[in-house]
Amino acid sequence: MSAPSSPDAIREVNERYHDGAAAHYDSKWGIDWGEVGREQVLGKVEKAIGGPIPAFARSLEIGAGTGYFSLHMQMAGLVGRATCTDISGGMIEVLQANATMLELDVETSVCDAEELPFEDGSFDLVFGHAVLHHIPDLDRAFAEFLRVLAPGGMIVFAGEPSRYGDRLAQVPKVAATAVAPAWRAAIGAAAAPEGHADGGEDNHELERHVDVHAFLPADLERAAGDAGFVDVRVTGEELLANWFGWTNRALEHTAVSDEIPDLWRQYAFRGYLALQKVDRSLLEGRLPATVFYNLLLSARRPG
Numbered sequence: 001m002s003a004p005s006s007p008d009a010i011r012e013v014n015e016r017y018h019d020g021a022a023a024h025y026d027s028k029w030g031i032d033w034g035e036v037g038r039e040q041v042l043g044k045v046e047k048a049i050g051g052p053i054p055a056f057a058r059s060l061e062i063g064a065g066t067g068y069f070s071l072h073m074q075m076a077g078l079v080g081r082a083t084c085t086d087i088s089g090g091m092i093e094v095l096q097a098n099a100t101m102l103e104l105d106v107e108t109s110v111c112d113a114e115e116l117p118f119e120d121g122s123f124d125l126v127f128g129h130a131v132l133h134h135i136p137d138l139d140r141a142f143a144e145f146l147r148v149l150a151p152g153g154m155i156v157f158a159g160e161p162s163r164y165g166d167r168l169a170q171v172p173k174v175a176a177t178a179v180a181p182a183w184r185a186a187i188g189a190a191a192a193p194e195g196h197a198d199g200g201e202d203n204h205e206l207e208r209h210v211d212v213h214a215f216l217p218a219d220l221e222r223a224a225g226d227a228g229f230v231d232v233r234v235t236g237e238e239l240l241a242n243w244f245g246w247t248n249r250a251l252e253h254t255a256v257s258d259e260i261p262d263l264w265r266q267y268a269f270r271g272y273l274a275l276q277k278v279d280r281s282l283l284e285g286r287l288p289a290t291v292f293y294n295l296l297l298s299a300r301r302p303g
């Protein structure tokens with residue numbers, strides 16, 4: 001397909017792609033509902049805020065997907081009443097199933113980030129992970145985040161691709177695709193059909209069109225500042241971990257999932273966690289936010 005040409009077309013592609021990808025989403029991204037996932041989620045929120053996470057009575061998640069952030073924040077006792085939204089009804093269905101499995105109670109709504117069906121001042125926290133880069137009109141979305149927050153409420157966004165980080169991440173992806181046949185032969189796994197983790201080849205084709213931004217830190221600062229937020233804070237995380245992670249994910253996506261040996265998965269998983277620690281202790285805070293793969297944003301509604 002050709003690239004979507006209007007904001008409505010971008011939203012429609014996002015809805016269609018994520019509906020198709022929802023059933024395989026948690027396994028594709030290795031979403032964990034135990035201690036490891038909890039540390040990942042809380043670690044990112046803490047980094048975005050730049051300190052300990054306060055408890056929030058009412059939270060609203062934007063582009064909540066299958067519930068990774070809201071459900072972990074709720075299990076950790078950091079949000080009281082959780083409301084989860086997404087433009088994809090398929091994602092919200094999987095989120096509801098995950099909430100039921102984890103015995104959690106959440107409210108859900110299928111809606112666009114640019115048009116939130118909530119009263120002014122309804123929430124103390126508006127947050128999201130890996131969602132801002134899908135939203136065509138960020139100024140409209142940030143105006144909505146401010147509107148639905150109570151005075152003094154916070155926004156927290158994590159997992160947004162940085163412009164340079166995104167370019168750098170192409171290197172391991174391209175390299176991994178080139179060596180994938182040799183890698184599969186070495187681990188004894190057969191090639192998987194194209195797009196198997198995205199709900200089929202047609203849906204996989206849509207993936208190229210769902211991302212509409214890769215940010216400079218200043219882009220996020222401007223969007224939040226122009227909307228009227230204060231105490232705007234943008235930081236970066238993950239460099240080595242992302243190179244390693246993208247290489248392994250690109251390799252794994254080419255193979256039949258059941259045929260990838262456990263030993264390889266352990267190596268990929270532990271290696272990623274180890275490199276996250278190296279990034280955190282040696283690079284984050286020393287290098288500028290712009291060189292990292294992920295950007296994190298927090299800010300506060302005045303009042």
Ligand SMILES: C[S@@+](CC[C@H](N)C(=O)[O-])C[C@H]1O[C@@H](n2cnc3c(N)ncnc32)[C@H](O)[C@@H]1O
Nearest residue numbers: 014018063064065068087088112113129130134
């Ligand atoms: C990369 S996924 C991240 C899902 C989840 N936050 C996570 O971290 O696992 C992006 C999500 O944003 C949703 N999305 C895309 N465009 C959106 C929009 N305009 N409004 C609300 N949600 C949107 C998608 O349907 C998808 O579930």
